[in-house]
Amino acid sequence: MGTIFTQAIVRTPADSLGDGLTEAGLGCPDMDLANVQHRNYIKYFESKGISVTVLDADPQYPDSVFVEDTAVMIPVAGGVAVFITCPGAQSRRGEVSRIKNIISNVTDEVFQMEGNGLMEGGDVLLMGNTFFVGIDSRTNLEGFEQFSKVACKLGYECVAVPFENGMPHLKTELSALDDETLIMSSRFSTRDEFSRFKKLVAPTGEEYATNCLYTGNALLVPAGFPATAELISKNGFNPDFIDMSEFRKMDGGLTCLSLRW
Known part of the structure; x- marks a missing residue:
């Protein structure tokens, strides 16, 4: 078994969320519902024994609820190291200094x-x-390459996965169901980089459901995608489901909403 998460950082959605980056074409989020969904997300973590640090909303940065993009948590013996990123989306770069101040309370091993x-x-x-x-x-x-140098020094291998645009991130259509199984869209199904893993390929039209969140001892899956839910169940998984409709409108998924270690 891999890392079991015991800690998470999330940020409350700002009322400006609808001004953020999105190519989904699904309209503006309902902020009342988005806040309910975010609270349910936190409650789920807490129900699995994960201690959650909840940061205040940051209206200056509409996408700041998607805290995962600002840092990468790297498990190390006795704790975690953190690599502070520089977002490719220029409008998000100001989020980095805010998260760095929080991360400095988590570990002394901070790279940037x-x-x-x-x-x-x-x-x-x-x-x-x-x-x-x-x-x-x-x-x-x-x-x-910068990240790889740090991760390799800490004992990890790094593999680049270039892909054509059409989705914001790798994990938009690819994530872990457990330590040995990936769920993905068809675009990744024949990639050599993932040949050693068991692969489940979501049906066309349900690609959003490929962003699942494996906590190390539980699996959370977006609700509302019945064919993918059946696929996951038929392969021996017993996931929990959560509605993420308002964050989907902003190209956000389950993993995007937290930093976990």
């Missing part, structure tokens, strides 16, 4: 992107001892 390196945490997937990093419009090769 420099120069022209770009990375968003939504492009980073840890499976076992390997970090898979999407190379796209939000994370560039220099960002990958």
Whole structure:
């Protein structure tokens, strides 16, 4: 079994959420419902024994609820190291200094992107001892190389996964169901980088449901995607489900809403 999360950081949605980046074309989020969904997300973590630090909303940065993009948590012996990113979306770069101040209370092992390196945490997937990093419009090769140097020194392997634009992040359509199984959209189903894992491919039209959240001892899946839910169940999983409709409107999913370690 891999890391079982015991801690998480989330940020309350700002009322400006609807001004954030999105290509979903699903309209503006209902903020009352978004806040209910966010509270349910926190309650789920707490029900699994995860201690949650809830940061105040930051109206200056509409996308700041998606805290995962500002840092990558790297498990190390006795705790966690943190790599502070530089988001490829220029409108989000101011979020970094805010999260860095919070992270400094978590660990002394803090690394930070420099120069022209770009990375968003939504492009980073840890499976076992390997970090898979999407190379796209939000994370560039220099960002990958900087991160790789740090992660390799800490005992990890790093694999670049370049892909064509059409979705914000690698984990938008690819995530872990357990330590050995990935769920993904068809675009990743034949990629050599993932050949050693068991793979479930979500049906066309239900790609959003491929962003699942595996906590190490529980599995959370977006509600409202019956064919994917059946696929997951038929393969021996017993997930919990949660409605993320308002965050889907802003291209956000389950993993985006927290930093976990």
